[in-house]
Amino acid sequence: MAAPITSIKRTERTEMEVQQEKLADLQKLMAEQEESLQKIMEITGELHSIGALDALQAMLQAKEKIAGIAVGQVSREPVTNMLNNLLAAAGTLTAIDPATVQQLSQSVQQGLNEAEKGVTEGQKIGVLQLMKSVNDPDINRALTFGMNFLKGMGKGLNDSAE
Template sequence: MAKPIKVIEKIELTEEQKKMQSLENLLSGVAENKDSLLETLSLIQELHDSGILDAFGSLLKAKEKAAKIAVGQLTREPVTNMINNAMAAGGMLTELDPETTGKLAKSLTHGLKKAEQGLKEDSKIGLLDLMKALKDPDINRAIGFGFNLLKGMGEGLKE
């Protein structure tokens, strides 16, 4: 019967052997990814030729100063107001029905085209024209929409 193994010998690699193994792994990785590495080198060369690489390097060297400037610009009142307004507008848009919003946008576009045609005609509108216009179902619908919009806004402002 064979003797049981009692001691496991750990093979210690020398520094030279470790370097050689790392170099072999690196060469193997380069060989496997030749196309992507060449493309990356080409991209880096383009960045260098255009001066973007130098600018980016300078920005990294001055990262603390650049960060202070960026934070200073972002904390200015107009910028924070813009961010807060964008967030409020985004919140408002999440509450609206997309179908209604699309219909309203399409109607607004159509209305702007009609208004532009009216400007080109440059005709005067009298009191009698206004009375006739109220009988037009399209105008009446738009005025009703406007009144309901104003009513809803007023109710919202009351809260």
């Protein structure tokens, strides 16, 4: 029968052995990624030649000053107003059905094309022609849409005033 194990010997690697192992791993990784490393070296070389690395280094050294300037600029009233308006506009756009926005956008484009055509042709409209045009189904549809839009907008303005 074999003798029982009474002690376990741990082999501890020296600092030199750990460094040698890390260097071997790094060497292996570099060999596997040779093409990528060459591209990175080319990119950094180009950045250095145009002075971008020097500029980046200067920016990193002045990071606190730059951060202070950026915070000062962002906290100005016009910038905060712009951000608030962007958020409000985004909220409005998310509440509208995309199909409606697309149809309205196409209608506006078509209307602009017709308006441009009328301007280039030098069309003039008299009062009688204006009254007759209300019976045109396309004009009537646009007028009805506009009137309903204005009615809804007026209701919204009334709700916000209360």
